[in-house]
Each structure stands twice: as structure tokens, then as C-alpha cells.
Amino acid sequence: MTDFILKRMVSLVLPFVQMLGLYVIFHGHLSPGGSFSGGIITGLSLIAFSLVFGLERGQEKVSERMMSLVESFGALWYGAMGLVGILRGTTFLMNKGAGVPLGAPGKLYSGGLILLITLGVGLKVASTMVTLFVALMEEEE
Amino acid sequence: MHPYMADALNIVFLSFLVVVAIAVSYVKDLLYAAILLGAYSVTIALIWLLMSAPDLAITEAAAGIGMTTLMIAVISKIGRKGE
Numbered sequence: 001m002t003d004f005i006l007k008r009m010v011s012l013v014l015p016f017v018q019m020l021g022l023y024v025i026f027h028g029h030l031s032p033g034g035s036f037s038g039g040i041i042t043g044l045s046l047i048a049f050s051l052v053f054g055l056e057r058g059q060e061k062v063s064e065r066m067m068s069l070v071e072s073f074g075a076l077w078y079g080a081m082g083l084v085g086i087l088r089g090t091t092f093l094m095n096k097g098a099g100v101p102l103g104a105p106g107k108l109y110s111g112g113l114i115l116l117i118t119l120g121v122g123l124k125v126a127s128t129m130v131t132l133f134v135a136l137m138e139e140e141e
Numbered sequence: 142m143h144p145y146m147a148d149a150l151n152i153v154f155l156s157f158l159v160v161v162a163i164a165v166s167y168v169k170d171l172l173y174a175a176i177l178l179g180a181y182s183v184t185i186a187l188i189w190l191l192m193s194a195p196d197l198a199i200t201e202a203a204a205g206i207g208m209t210t211l212m213i214a215v216i217s218k219i220g221r222k223g224e
Contacts, residue, residue: 024199032195040203047211129208136215 010052017045025122029111035118039125046126047133055137064134067127074124081117093117150191158184175213182206 021042028034050058085094093113096102100112109115161181168174182205189198 033199034196037200037203040200040208044203044207044211051211133211133215136212 006052010048014045014049017048018042021045021122021126025118026108026115028118028122029114030106030108035121036125039122040129042122043126043129043133046130050133050137055134059134062130064131067131067134070123071127071131074120074122074127077120077123078117081113081120084113147191151188154184154188154191158188171216172214175210178213179206179210182209 021038021040021044024031024033024038024041025035026038028038046058046062049061082093084100085092085098088094088098090098095112095114102112103109158181161177161184165174165177165181168177182201185205186198186201189195189201
């Protein structure tokens, strides 16, 4: 696609879409939304970029290898956060019982490990969506 | 909101849902079908919001409107067109 208006509009809107996605991920335990919705919004911003500017420029921004690395990192991060409970002598994914400070209710840091777990899941969902899209687009050629 | 108004909105949304769902199966071009599916997802997201489930509404808006429509649009671009 070589539409001038489309390109300008997308480059204007995409930073805000990415901010919204990260906001939904980080406020998953306070407001509606969470890692899945926020990850999809973040992945959609990357997909929209490579859909409008072409697959090559999208691959320059985030390569397929980097996306698969981020995807594996998200899953491993979730497992590592779960191991915190076991290393502290309690069960898998234990949060307060393992001695993690919870913070003040209503603030951004108020869920202990939940924020970090949500970040990992959000990264995994976003990179999975981009990988799926790239695989579908490469089938076309 | 007045309780009758919520009922009226529900009836409007649900009948629109039925109309769109039937229309998807009658459209020949896959791109038009994907756009109609997006309209279906918008209606369902509004219904979730009306039933005070904003969490589901956000997920439906992101996954249903964004992801499904985009994926089907890409598949229809590849060329698996119906006759």
C-alpha cells in the first residue's frame, strides 16, 4: 500500500496505541483488561505497522528471530516468577505467602508478583500475534 | 439508566446481531465477510458493556474486532476466495 494519508495517520496514531497496550498490561490488576487484551493491542500496533509500511520495514523494526526470543522469554519469565514461591519454601506461584511485599491497595504496585507475571504474559501474547501474522503473510509469497 | 431502556437497547443489539450473522453467510467476497464479522464483534462488545462486563468488552474489542478481522482479511488477501 502506498497511500500517503494512511501512512501519516498510522505513524500518528501508533505510539498512542502502543501506550494504551502497555497501560492495559500494567494496570491489569486494577482496571478492566489484563495481559491478554493489552498484549493483543500491543501486537496489533506492530501488525498495523507492517501491514501499512510493508513486511520488509516491519521486519527491520522487529525481526522474526527477536519475536521468537521474546516469546520464549515470556514463558520462561512466567515460570521463573512461579519458582519464587518454591525457592521461598512454599508452593508454585505463591505471592504473599512467600514474603513478597504487596504495597498499598489501589496503587500501581499493589499486587506483589502479579505485575511482573502480567508483563511476561503480555510480551508473550504480543510476540505470538506478530509471529502468527508474519507466518500468514509469508505464505502469500 | 432506566431499566426499560436497557431492555430496549438489548433487543436492538441482539436483533442487529442476528441480521449481521445471517448476512455474513450470504456475502460472496471474503473481505466483506471479514468486515461484517467486525460489525458482529462490535455489537457483542456493546452487549458485554451493557451487561456490566467491561473486562470482556475490552478483550472482545481487541481480539474480535482487531485480531480476527485482520487475520481473515489477510487470509482473504492470500486468495482463498469463495465462488
